Amino acid sequence: MDKIWLVIKREYLARVKKKSFLLATLLTPLIFPAIMGVFVWISLEEKDTQALRIIEVVDENKMFFLESSDQYAFSFSDTDREEAKQMVQEGDRYGFLFIPEFDLENPQGIVFYGEDNPSMNLINYLENNLKKKIEEQRLFESGIDPKIINEVRTTVDIKSITLDEKGDETINNATVNYALGFLTGFLIYIFIFVYGNQIMQGVIEEKSSRIVEILVSSLKPFQLMLGKIVGIGAVGLTQFLIWVVLIGTLSTIVMGYLGMQMPQQTAMEMANPELANSMPQSDVSEIIQVISGIDFIGLVLSFLFYFLGGYLLYGALFAAIGSAVEAPSEAQQFMFPVTIPLIVAYMGLFVFVLNDPNSNTSFWLSIIPLTSPIAMMGRVSYGVPWTDLVLSMGLLIGGFLFTTWMAGKIYRIGILMHGTKPSYKTLWKWIRTSQ
Amino acid sequence: MLQIKNLNKSYGPNRALTAIDLSVPKGVIFGLLGPNGAGKTTLIRIINQIIEGDSGEILIDKQKLNPSHISKIGYLPEERGLYKKMKVWDQLIYFARLKGLSNYEAKSRINQWLEKLEIGSWKEKKIEDLSKGMAQKVQFISTIIHEPPLLILDEPFSGFDPVNAELIKNEILELKENGTTVILSTHRMESVELLCDQVAMINRSKKILDGTIKEVKKSFRPEVYSIAIEEPHQLIPQEWTAKEDDGTYYFTLPLSGKSPNELLNELMQYGQVKKFQEVIPSMEEIFIHQVKTAQNG
Numbered sequence: 061m062d063k064i065w066l067v068i069k070r071e072y073l074a075r076v077k078k079k080s081f082l083l084a085t086l087l088t089p090l091i092f093p094a095i096m097g098v099f100v101w102i103s104l105e106e107k108d109t110q111a112l113r114i115i116e117v118v119d120e121n122k123m124f125f126l127e128s129s130d131q132y133a134f135s136f137s138d139t140d141r142e143e144a145k146q147m148v149q150e151g152d153r154y155g156f157l158f159i160p161e162f163d164l165e166n167p168q169g170i171v172f173y174g175e176d177n178p179s180m181n182l183i184n185y186l187e188n189n190l191k192k193k194i195e196e197q198r199l200f201e202s203g204i205d206p207k208i209i210n211e212v213r214t215t216v217d218i219k220s221i222t223l224d225e226k227g228d229e230t231i232n233n234a235t236v237n238y239a240l241g242f243l244t245g246f247l248i249y250i251f252i253f254v255y256g257n258q259i260m261q262g263v264i265e266e267k268s269s270r271i272v273e274i275l276v277s278s279l280k281p282f283q284l285m286l287g288k289i290v291g292i293g294a295v296g297l298t299q300f301l302i303w304v305v306l307i308g309t310l311s312t313i314v315m316g317y318l319g320m321q322m323p324q325q326t327a328m329e330m331a332n333p334e335l336a337n338s339m340p341q342s343d344v345s346e347i348i349q350v351i352s353g354i355d356f357i358g359l360v361l362s363f364l365f366y367f368l369g370g371y372l373l374y375g376a377l378f379a380a381i382g383s384a385v386e387a388p389s390e391a392q393q394f395m396f397p398v399t400i401p402l403i404v405a406y407m408g409l410f411v412f413v414l415n416d417p418n419s420n421t422s423f424w425l426s427i428i429p430l431t432s433p434i435a436m437m438g439r440v441s442y443g444v445p446w447t448d449l450v451l452s453m454g455l456l457i458g459g460f461l462f463t464t465w466m467a468g469k470i471y472r473i474g475i476l477m478h479g480t481k482p483s484y485k486t487l488w489k490w491i492r493t494s495q
Numbered sequence: 496m497l498q499i500k501n502l503n504k505s506y507g508p509n510r511a512l513t514a515i516d517l518s519v520p521k522g523v524i525f526g527l528l529g530p531n532g533a534g535k536t537t538l539i540r541i542i543n544q545i546i547e548g549d550s551g552e553i554l555i556d557k558q559k560l561n562p563s564h565i566s567k568i569g570y571l572p573e574e575r576g577l578y579k580k581m582k583v584w585d586q587l588i589y590f591a592r593l594k595g596l597s598n599y600e601a602k603s604r605i606n607q608w609l610e611k612l613e614i615g616s617w618k619e620k621k622i623e624d625l626s627k628g629m630a631q632k633v634q635f636i637s638t639i640i641h642e643p644p645l646l647i648l649d650e651p652f653s654g655f656d657p658v659n660a661e662l663i664k665n666e667i668l669e670l671k672e673n674g675t676t677v678i679l680s681t682h683r684m685e686s687v688e689l690l691c692d693q694v695a696m697i698n699r700s701k702k703i704l705d706g707t708i709k710e711v712k713k714s715f716r717p718e719v720y721s722i723a724i725e726e727p728h729q730l731i732p733q734e735w736t737a738k739e740d741d742g743t744y745y746f747t748l749p750l751s752g753k754s755p756n757e758l759l760n761e762l763m764q765y766g767q768v769k770k771f772q773e774v775i776p777s778m779e780e781i782f783i784h785q786v787k788t789a790q791n792g
Contacts, residue, residue, distance in 0.1 A: 279565075
């Protein structure tokens, strides 16, 4: 036990003391907001600097009208098709929209000619406007005044509330749950990959530099493997913790800054929930209510559990791969069966779990130990029956005990093998033969 | 100190060790000889409890080999390995602690050894910044830092220049004086003759000879004499293939059933016998001879 502790300490300190660790830890939380900031800035800049594009409209029905925006101006000057084409060719116009005379019940033949490929936004804008106009026209023709239509048009927003046995009400918002499930699942996915790889690299380093021979004359290979996995896991947790603190501090500062500029009404609602209930609610305050309704302790605890469980399960496999090969490039052939379930879990999180946390597929993805660490996070954020949670956690514990045991067998033989490239068959032989 | 009885080990169909019996007394330097792939490394790994033998018994100080022996053995593998990115000091502390030394003990002993091998100023250097010889010294310290009563050195002199090899040789002899038992596995026969009290030779998984250096040499005497005759007054027979240098003829002759005196008498008839000496085989010759015989037989 003492010796495992020494290994953990070495693995931990060797990594945490590196400059690259410090850089990655401090910069990563800044990089994402920075990249996003750059994109936002570029797109804002673009809008400002873009020249107004003029679009000629040739409407043979003489009934459509399109409102000009900051980017596009629409000109209706009774030109004909050939003239408009000419204008586009000569560069006087960005493009022209040709609306032939058609039957309102079957509008066809609308064409946009442009000097380049028009953006999706523009086409959508045109389509929506034309569609609206045609609909209005048809309603009018069937005797309904479009004004009435406009008056009766309402927006409906369903507020979803979970009612539990005790009668406690919690406001839900699928978007928030989705975001939380996505974030936590994604973090676990990245964590397993990044730190699993570090385990593998570490094992390969010890094997190829022959340090391992000295080490295993002092302690059992299994202790060495376990110490390495735990030590590197601790590095990951440290990094994660620093991120939480950093991001927390940063967002408090940002929120504090934004808070000063928040509209009075929202601020009042937030300060006084009773008042908020009596007023129509804005999105921000609803999201805040939803967030405060989420069982964060449960979420954080299950996150930590799946975070560690998933890491331990895959970490052992990465260690086994590292022990079987002599260079990272050789590891490729064995990586496949390890990365596939990870990717399946990740894809499953998006395709099934986050969209329908209670479907059969979601259930199985969140139960099977190879995929559960990532998939279950998607369900936890929505709330999951505790029986499912217990089953999944139990299987995950069993799962990582199993992979660690199996990896230990491969590891103890693999680290001393040099010169021969192992195949799956050899790995299987190692598992069977070692006592 | 170390007793091995009927030790067997195979890797699948390949035999690595076949019925090995060895006895290493306390306080000697024991040479473990054999060509590559003979099974030396397997034997050493089994003694170090890195792997397990299939059958047989190993006793250290009359106790069956068990995990408590790990701290009593110092092992220097043939393929050296240190963490390249770790500092000399941290590395030595780590290995010493793994061998069961307390933090305090580890620090004071490492300081002593760094001074003794004149490398105290490298403490804070990373291994990757050291020369090969320097790294070997660090490796050597890490092997003996826990003052093990049994030291297993696999090719300890490889990578050292002659000056440092001499230094390490003297350290090994000093350790022996202090009662350490040393098992030395090497191909360098001159160091075997200089250092070892006893040897054992393994070839193709089997032990083919063992004993003290004297015994071994005695049993491999080819009964051949090296002779020099000055200005013979009788023609030296052609079949003796003598070489002449400045009037002196040099050649070797087997006893062929005669006693040495009979042979000498015979030779004296040819002229002045300047040299009449039994040819003692070097360990190297015995080694090569044994391996070749094993291959041919």
